[in-house]
Amino acid sequence: MPLRLPAWTATLAWKAAVFIAVMCCALAALLGVLVHVAVTNQTVGQARDRALTRLDDATEQYEAGGRLGPGAGIDPPGLPGPLRDLAVGGERGTMVGDHDERPTVWAAGPADGGRAIAVQVDYAQGARTIDGLDRAILGSSVLAIGATLLVGAFAVTRVTRRLHLTARVARRISAGDLDARVHDPRTRDADRHQDEVATVSGALDTMASSLQGKLLSEQRFTADVAHELRTPLTGLHAAAELLPPGRPTELVRDRVSTLRTLTEDLLEISRLDARSERVEFDAVRLAPLAERVVRASGAEVDLRIVRDIVVDTDGRRLERVLGNLVGNALKHGAAPVTLTVDGPVITVRDHGPGFPGYLVDHGPQRFRTEGTSKGHGLGLTIALGQARVVGARLVFSNATRGTGAVAVLTLPYEEPGGDDAVPTGSSPAGA
Structure with missing residues (x-):
């Protein structure tokens, strides 16, 4: 059987909430990625610059025959293989990796004898900064999405309440209550800007008033016609009773009786339409x-x-x-x-x-x-x-x-x- 969603998922409020949530999540994810990439690039760039600066100092000390400082060495243990291959090939480079389970930025360059001189810079502080930034972005995104959903739900609920009121009034009019009106306060002031719901409400009220006026006019016309026909039909009926017996007289009397019945039916319908009937229970x-x-x-x-x-x-x-x-x-x-x-x-x-x-x-x-x-x-x-x-x-x-x-x-x-x-x-x- 095909999967059917619950009935409440068809409401405008639910659809608006889903749309707002999706858009907020997409926007928060986009902004979060942009901020994360920008801060990460800046933090890693600063660490790479420090590593390259220390690599320059270590290279000068090595060429001068001096002793290399802490964190520097020739083919030190833990040096990433791709970075060592790059240095042996005669180029300098940096790479972010781990050393002794701590985030580290490596910088390496060529040395004599097909070896590589490398230095390492502790990157733990930068990694903690990026992790903290990610948590802050996630938390602020959740708060922003929640606040946006609350505000959006409040705004959408106000609109849907007005739509439900308009729908209820329309159903009452369909059921015959032509006095029903929405009476949206936004439609009372002609100089006030109206939203789409107020426009629909005003149009419904105008339609109901026009329909009620036309029906009342038709009811009055029917009642007036039926009332005016009663007097001549009464006289016609009395005159038909004076005609001599025969088939033509029977036809005339039958037609006159039919007209009188039709007139009484029209008057009865007029009273029913006007709701002027009194019930005796x-x-x-x-x-x-x-x-x-x-x-x-x-x-x-x-x-x-x-x-x-x-x-x-x-x-x-x-x-x-x-x-x-x-x-x-x-x-x-x-x-x-x-x-x-x-x-x-x-x-x-x-x-x-x-x-x-x-x-x-x-x-x-x-x-x-x-x-x-x-x-x-x-x-x-x-x-x-x-x-x-x-x-x-x-x-x-x-x-x-x-x-x-x-x-x-x-x-x-x-x-x-x-x-x-x-x-x-x-x-x-x-x-």
Whole structure:
């Protein structure tokens, strides 16, 4: 299996910390190497100069026939072989090595008889200086990296907190809370320079305000149109009732009734959009309510009561939700249509072609049609809105086994201490 890093490694703060740490380590290593090389070259250069100076003195004493001083000699023991070969070849040179387990700088030059004259200079102090410098560079690098990480983490955390706030506000807007705003203080002063996060926050607030204004305008337009249509439709309905019996009269009355229903649905949606609905909670037993919905549908619907319970909800709105779901199943699905009550979970299923893909993915959309098929009108939109009003969750899906659309309504419910559930059998109901 491929190696997967923990989820927290995907955060911006972690990536910034790793980047800062790598850059600090690289910079500290580069500076440390440069300082180490410079100091080492200087220290070794000074030791080589001293060794060459002593080699000059020893050569003069040797040529004058005098006695060589301490640390000088002809082919002394411990003289590195490469340096002796260089001196025997007629050249002078120096080399850093060890003698008696102590750092030593050797200098050698040619002598008569194919021999080499050499001197040694103790290099222990220079080696200790370089070792101390390396430890100081390492310690200061660790402190500098730690301090930089702390400062960088503080700065990045401030930015990521603002980004998280912006993301939370964006999710709230997506969920329908159009009053949500970031209100970044940096965006309040137009003369103040803004960073990229403030720019994004300001753009999100502007977008939310514009979206809210457009939605409110559309809601007002829909409500005004529906309200203005009520009066002429009422008069048209009364006039249609005065027409003589016949097929044309039936068509007119049917169309007028459809227009009145559509107008009432638009007004209901406008109230749901404006969140002006008042909920009246009461103890409602689900089995009798489901039976009323089935009887009101005027069609053969299979009612199955797996577990009957009493919930605290708005019975009128719940009946409206179930009525719309059953009506949609009868209109757009195929028999048999089943209404199942299993505790707080109520399921409506048909055996038709199922919900369109857009509806399953994004929920019902008003008056939308898919190809040449009928749209789902406003019934499912109203059902979803009323379900939210009573605090229920309505999910649309298609059957995994066989065909058909499935609407699952889950009501808020807490299991009582006693056994309040009343199990019953399955009973078909119809017109």
